[in-house]
Structure formats: C-alpha cells, structure tokens
Amino acid sequence: MLKLQSCLRFGQYASGTSRRWHSTVLPDQKLKKSYPNKENFRDLIERRQSEALRSVILEVNTIDVCGQVYNHCKQFGEIKNAFVYTLKDERNIMLLEYKHLDAVSETFKFSGFKANAVQCPNRVLVVKNSKLNSSLSTNAPLLLDNAIAPPIAHILRNAATFDEQVCLLYDNSRLTELSLRLRFLTALQAQVVINKYMNESFPNAIVYPFGSSVNGFGKMGCDIDLALRFDTDIDRTDGNSDKPLEFCGKMIESEDDSNKLQGNQVKCMASLIEYFVPGCESVSAFSGARVPIVRYFDTYIHSSVDLSVDNLAGFHITEYMYTMGLMDHRIRPFIFLVRQWAKEFGLTNKRRYSITNFQLSYMCLSFLQQLKEPLIPTFEDVKLQMNKNQSENFTINKNNEFIFDFDRFKFETKNKSTVLELFIQFLEYFGTFDFSKYMVTVKTIEKTPKPAADPLYLENVFDSTNPWGLNVSQAEISTLQIMIQESLQELEQCSLTPSDNHHNWGLLEILSKLK
CATH class of the missing domain: 3.30.70.330 (RRM (RNA recognition motif) domain)
Incomplete structure (x- = not known):
C-alpha cells in the first residue's frame, strides 16, 4: 500500500522552503482531457x-x-x-x-x-x-440532463489514481451545460421585466450572471449572483465635453449617496420580480446592505438568486478568476478539491462570520502565484504585459476593469506538481500564514502589510476601498489554521492507491477522516 510519506520530494514557495512532502507522480492524462478550451470571458458571456x-x-x-x-x-x-x-x-x-x-x-x-x-x-x-x-x-x-449533482462516492472509489479522483470530482460536481444555460435564462427573465417596466429608470439595462455561475468554480446547486448593469454610452458633459447644455440631475456626492440610490433601486426591482417573474419565491430586498441586493428563490433552477445593481467589482473579479482558472488544467480541479475539503470541515457553512467559497477561491489563486514555479501570473504581471502590448483587445483601464484576450497574452508554467501536491502545499502555506499582519492578495507575491486590523483582509484589486473578507471573525481564522494542521497529520496516513476490498481510499479516505 502506497503511503504519502513514501513518495516525498522537496517543494518550495517563492517566499521559502516547505516540508518534505509531495508525490512525484505526474498529473493524470484524464485531468488534461477535462481542461476546457480557452474562450475569452466576454466571448463566453456573449455566446x-x-x-x-x-x-x-x-x-x-x-x-x-x-x-x-x-x-x-x-x-x-x-x-x-x-x-x-x-x-x-x-x-x-x-x-x-x-x-x-x-x-x-x-x-x-x-x-x-x-x-x-x-x-x-x-x-x-x-x-x-x-x-x-x-x-x-x-x-x-x-x-x-440532471439538474441535481449525482452522488459520486462510488465513482471516486473506482478511480485508478488520486488525480483521477480529483478529475472525477470536478467533472461530476461542476455546473453542467444545462445548468449554465438555465442561469443565463434566469438573468434574462429579470432583464426582460426590468426593461419592460423601468426602461426610463434603467436605460438599456442588461443583467449578467457573475461569480461561481461563470468563473469556472461553480458547483451544481450553487447560488446565482446577478448584476444589473446600465448603458455606458450615455453622453456625459465632463470636463472634456464641448456641449454647452447639460441636464439637471440629482448629484451622487458620496458612497453613502450611491448606496442609498442602489437601495431604492433594488426595492423597485424586488417588486417587479415578485409579481412578474414566474417561479420566484421568498423575494426580499436588502436595501441597507453594503452591497444592496434582491434575493429570491427560483423554482425552475432550484437555486437562490442574488441580484445587485452596477456591481462592477464583482463582475471584474469574476472575469479575472475565470481567466486565471484557464491558465493551467490543474487549477479548477485544485480549487474544487480545496472547497470540498473546507465543506467537509464545515468551514464554509454559510454562518455569518465564516469563510465563503469566493474568499477561499481567492486564497487559492493567491497561493498559486506564490509557488517557486507559479501556475498563474500576478495581477501586476498581467497589467505589465498588457501595457507593453498596448492593445485595445485586452486592457486594464483607469477603473481597473479587466478585459482579457488569450490570443494576446502568453503564460507558461514549469510547475510539474500534481493536484495532491498543490493541495498539501496550500495547507502548508496558509497553515503558517500570519493573517494578523498581512493581507492576502493576487496583486503581487510580495508580503503586503494589511491597512486594517480585520482578521481576514483580501485585497480588492479593482476597488482598494472595499476589500473582501471583512465578515470573517478571528475565531474562524483560528479554526481554519487548526483544521489545516489536523489535515496535514491525517494526510500522512492516507492511502493513495485503490483498495482491493473496495473501501475508501485517496480523496474519499482523506475527506472521511476529516469529518
């Protein structure tokens, strides 16, 4: 029986050396077959x-x-x-x-x-x-098709390698073709009603899915995040305008004014959705939230829906995560594994102060940049190459809007780690990470002191005034690092090869021991 400690080698991060762990088995070919084609995010949305x-x-x-x-x-x-x-x-x-x-x-x-x-x-x-x-x-x-994720324990048990188990977890848990189509239809349903009844207040409004529904990390049954965006081609008489006349209008002079406006907008949208969109139940307007939303349950996709107004940062980080997930065939399965691990431990159980799947995915991307041979470029590296090319086809503009074109950007990694190795290195990295001093960021590999005392501070590279992770309590961070140490100890004893008696092995054994 192959044990984890019998196939070790040295791993290294950009910021230091890790313990002697990590299988040298090359990634399974089936993992590469599940790697999707590199379609630009804007092209995906349009299609x-x-x-x-x-x-x-x-x-x-x-x-x-x-x-x-x-x-x-x-x-x-x-x-x-x-x-x-x-x-x-x-x-x-x-x-x-x-x-x-x-x-x-x-x-x-x-x-x-x-x-x-x-x-x-x-x-x-x-x-x-x-x-x-x-x-x-x-x-x-x-x-x-199946609109509900199937039980996959039997499927994983019959896999040939650990990485094949991860591949099967990814393939059988991610959103199906039908699920993706239904989510865009959900967005269209809201958009049609808003366009019909509030076109003057919401000119040429378009409702986009964002978050897990489209960033490549979504699981079957995950909640749906929608963002209402407005027509950006309306003439504005700014300092460069030569128009002598301008309309009078209510001025938005502060973030508080903007939040109040969005709060009133979501109240209007909540009424429209409740009475005009079929299959919607439990419609609520959270107008006083930091990001005002309409929340409802869609019975035709059996999922909860959150609709926000003009949530540009959410849309841009979705495009960034989608793009980074396509940089290497191991990234999406790896993030699925980390999120499944956190779920089994109860770390992402939707308590008010718990870590969310989005925050965990962000931490994964930050970690993948920290490796000696990184799997993805940093945000600053992407900006640097974009500025050198000076192409209109992929841009980070003055508002840090992320528009990417795979045909114009090249990145290759020399990292040969398996998904199992990446998982262990992730645990080691955040098991010793000093959350009290440093922020987690995708901007650079340099350790960056955080500007606030919040237990978890994830840098928002699109809007530095609104970081992510501020909901997470110190108790949750402590629990995370305790669970990481327990996981590393359990991993030393887990079998990495199929069992002849059809018992749990590999991923199933790891997750069952961690419950």
Whole structure:
C-alpha cells in the first residue's frame, strides 16, 4: 500500500522552503482531457446570452410527451438543442434552444395566459397535454440532463489514481451545460421585466450572471449572483465635453449617496420580480446592505438568486478568476478539491462570520502565484504585459476593469506538481500564514502589510476601498489554521492507491477522516 510519506520530494514557495512532502507522480492524462478550451470571458458571456435569447423553458406533466412537445415546437422554427430534466420536486422541464431568434416570437404568438394570470411575456411556458396533437411523433433528439449533482462516492472509489479522483470530482460536481444555460435564462427573465417596466429608470439595462455561475468554480446547486448593469454610452458633459447644455440631475456626492440610490433601486426591482417573474419565491430586498441586493428563490433552477445593481467589482473579479482558472488544467480541479475539503470541515457553512467559497477561491489563486514555479501570473504581471502590448483587445483601464484576450497574452508554467501536491502545499502555506499582519492578495507575491486590523483582509484589486473578507471573525481564522494542521497529520496516513476490498481510499479516505 502506497503511503504519502513514501513518495516525498522537496517543494518550495517563492517566499521559502516547505516540508518534505509531495508525490512525484505526474498529473493524470484524464485531468488534461477535462481542461476546457480557452474562450475569452466576454466571448463566453456573449455566446451564453445569445443562447438564452433563443431559448424557452417548457414545463411538462410527464417526460413521455417531451418528444411530441419537441415536434409541436418545430413548426415555429428549427430547434438547435433540446434538454430534458427533472427537478427535486419531481416537475419535468424542457429547455428548447431555437436556431433563430424569431422562432421565439413565433412561439409566443401561439401561446396564451391562464385566466387571472399577470400578463407579462416571459420564457416559461406550461404544456397542456390535452391540447397537443396526438398524432405528433414521440421521436426527438432530446438531451437528458440532471439538474441535481449525482452522488459520486462510488465513482471516486473506482478511480485508478488520486488525480483521477480529483478529475472525477470536478467533472461530476461542476455546473453542467444545462445548468449554465438555465442561469443565463434566469438573468434574462429579470432583464426582460426590468426593461419592460423601468426602461426610463434603467436605460438599456442588461443583467449578467457573475461569480461561481461563470468563473469556472461553480458547483451544481450553487447560488446565482446577478448584476444589473446600465448603458455606458450615455453622453456625459465632463470636463472634456464641448456641449454647452447639460441636464439637471440629482448629484451622487458620496458612497453613502450611491448606496442609498442602489437601495431604492433594488426595492423597485424586488417588486417587479415578485409579481412578474414566474417561479420566484421568498423575494426580499436588502436595501441597507453594503452591497444592496434582491434575493429570491427560483423554482425552475432550484437555486437562490442574488441580484445587485452596477456591481462592477464583482463582475471584474469574476472575469479575472475565470481567466486565471484557464491558465493551467490543474487549477479548477485544485480549487474544487480545496472547497470540498473546507465543506467537509464545515468551514464554509454559510454562518455569518465564516469563510465563503469566493474568499477561499481567492486564497487559492493567491497561493498559486506564490509557488517557486507559479501556475498563474500576478495581477501586476498581467497589467505589465498588457501595457507593453498596448492593445485595445485586452486592457486594464483607469477603473481597473479587466478585459482579457488569450490570443494576446502568453503564460507558461514549469510547475510539474500534481493536484495532491498543490493541495498539501496550500495547507502548508496558509497553515503558517500570519493573517494578523498581512493581507492576502493576487496583486503581487510580495508580503503586503494589511491597512486594517480585520482578521481576514483580501485585497480588492479593482476597488482598494472595499476589500473582501471583512465578515470573517478571528475565531474562524483560528479554526481554519487548526483544521489545516489536523489535515496535514491525517494526510500522512492516507492511502493513495485503490483498495482491493473496495473501501475508501485517496480523496474519499482523506475527506472521511476529516469529518
């Protein structure tokens, strides 16, 4: 039986030398196969929004009629993709993506509202079986998907290597194609209602998913973060303007004024969502929060949704995390492993003062920059190369907006560590990290003193006045470092090869011992 301590080598960080740990086994080829193509974030958003605009959701009584529904809808236009899934409450749902946008309008022309229903066009339709033509064929190219993450213990137990286990954890836990499409449809549902009823107050508003839904680190069932962004092309009479006339308007002179405005905006949006967006329950407006949000539960994706206004920092850090996650095929599986470890320990259990998955992911990226052979560049390195190229295609502008183009930016790592090695080095790094003195940052590898006494200080590279992590208590930081030491001790005794008697081994053994 191969034990962890029997395959050790020296590891090293940029800031010092680690203990003698770490398997020298090369990353499993299956891990590389799960590595997605490098699609720029803005291209991803545009593609997914286009898919959502050409899509509708249909609720059906039984899966047996899905083929007939498909063939009924073909009369409105060519169907590009058709998904079928079942929710936790056993409702059966279809998602149809048409090839052309006008097919959606045609579908709406032949659809009606129930008596006494609020008549607001949306993307959710209910199929009335009794009205379907019984002669319609039941044959259709339907893609059966699961909107709920499957149990994966048996799958992991039958893997051949530890890194294959991590790969399987990643592949079976991350958001599926259907889940991503549903999240963009959720954004579109809110956007359509806001555009229809508040276009003057929210000119050309667009609702974007951000956070785990699109940064590549999201798991099945994770909450959805949405950001309402406004048209940025409105003329402004700043110091460089040659216009002699300007409109009078309420002045936003402080951050407090901005928060009050956003607070009132989310109150308006909460009312619209509650009455006009189908499938929304428990709608609440948190107008006095540091980042005002509308929170509701969407029954068609069975997830909680947070909608904020003009949350640019959230959108930009999402693009940065998405981009860094594509720098190397090990990064996303590694972050999934760290987050699963934290979940098993109860470190990310949504208590008020606990560490969030976003904060943990940020810490992972900071750590990956600290390695002697880093897996990702620092934020400053990215800015430096961008400035040298002076390209319009990838920019960090005066507002630190992060716009990236993989075709113009090159980064290669010489790091050969496995995901297991990276995990252990992560534990070692933050097990001895002095949170009382230093901030955690992705800006540079230099240790940077934090400007405030908060137990956890994550530098916001897009808005230095609003750091992340201030919700975390000192008790949570102490618990984190205690759990790290316990994990390192347990890892010394864990088996890294499959067990002949089908018992837990590798990742399953590690996580079971840490509970």
